[in-house]
Amino acid sequence: MKIIERRNFKSSEWAGGETDEIIIFPEEADFKDRTFDYRISSATCNLDSSKFSPYDGYRRFITPLDNELILKNGQKDLTLKPFEIYEFSGSDDVSSYSKVRDFNLILKETLEGELFTEEIEGELHLKNDVKTLIAFNYDGDLDVEDKKLDFMSAVVLEEGEEAIIKGTGKLLISKIK
Numbered sequence: 001m002k003i004i005e006r007r008n009f010k011s012s013e014w015a016g017g018e019t020d021e022i023i024i025f026p027e028e029a030d031f032k033d034r035t036f037d038y039r040i041s042s043a044t045c046n047l048d049s050s051k052f053s054p055y056d057g058y059r060r061f062i063t064p065l066d067n068e069l070i071l072k073n074g075q076k077d078l079t080l081k082p083f084e085i086y087e088f089s090g091s092d093d094v095s096s097y098s099k100v101r102d103f104n105l106i107l108k109e110t111l112e113g114e115l116f117t118e119e120i121e122g123e124l125h126l127k128n129d130v131k132t133l134i135a136f137n138y139d140g141d142l143d144v145e146d147k148k149l150d151f152m153s154a155v156v157l158e159e160g161e162e163a164i165i166k167g168t169g170k171l172l173i174s175k176i177k
Helices: none
Strands: 002-004 010-014 017-025 038-045 058-064 069-073 076-080 086-089 094-096 100-108 113-127 132-144 147-149 153-158 162-176
Touching (some): 017 153, 038 132, 058 076, 058 113, 100 162
Antiparallel strands (some): 002 153, 058 086, 069 076, 069 094, 132 147, 132 153, 132 162
């Protein structure tokens, strides 16, 4: 088990805000060169509209964290509420029309994965039965194995690892199979 605190995220600016890279695999991979298997990040968008960068050969999962996220994917219009998840191809023509902080999972199309929200009231026993499980705390007062899981931090479980998370709130859980 590994805890990744916000101060250890790799932050960078983009034209419309800031991106916090929570985890990238492999660790030495380069996001801009598209040499990664998967990447989890949280970004702010301070623009009224922005176009998503294409990621051919990848799948994307996105959810807003603090506001509604209005998207247009080709001819399809969507409005996502916080923690409502949308999955799409990295090659899709997607635009956003919201000022928002979002959460993203991008993974190679050759990998299986999922992103979902888990509400905790008391105790959650996580048992990782996949390659990697990442639980991100954006909305909770939580402890993992009696250590504080701060706001904007994550816990990473490798295959076979277990953890007990206690408290109240919501986690975003990414599973990479």
